[in-house]
Amino acid sequence: MHKQNQITIDAAGQPVGRLASKLAQLLCGKNNIEYVDYRDQAEKIEVINVSQIKLSGNKQVDKQYIHHSGHPGGLKIRAANTVSAKERLHTAVSGMLPKNKLRPLLLKKLIIKE
Numbered sequence: 701m702h703k704q705n706q707i708t709i710d711a712a713g714q715p716v717g718r719l720a721s722k723l724a725q726l727l728c729g730k731n732n733i734e735y736v737d738y739r740d741q742a743e744k745i746e747v748i749n750v751s752q753i754k755l756s757g758n759k760q761v762d763k764q765y766i767h768h769s770g771h772p773g774g775l776k777i778r779a780a781n782t783v784s785a786k787e788r789l790h791t792a793v794s795g796m797l798p799k800n801k802l803r804p805l806l807l808k809k810l811i812i813k814e
Contacts, residue, residue, distance in 0.1 A: 727797060
């Protein structure tokens with residue numbers, strides 16, 4: 701087995717989607733030459749200065765985060781300016797990871813600091 705490292709990434713001034721894409725690839729272990737899609741080979745990733753990430757265009761006002769509880773009347777809609785930058789990045793990375801049993805394990809290795 702390989703030794704587990706920790707990667708530190710500065711998020712200041714980077715767009716949310718591009719940063720999330722880079723983080724998802726690193727969490728999946730695609731930078732490793734021994735990459736296999738069914739194995740957890742990721743290093744721990746620490747993201748700093750998350751409060752300084754940027755949203756392009758009018759996304760700060762227009763973008764909405766939608767969640768439904770599954771019950772009648774359970775639709776929750778929040779504007780992007782009410783969601784914290786930490787939660788915004790976590791949601792973006794989570795959506796870019798594979799939808800299987802590895803997702804929770806990979807997200808535990810993501811450390812987001814404001």
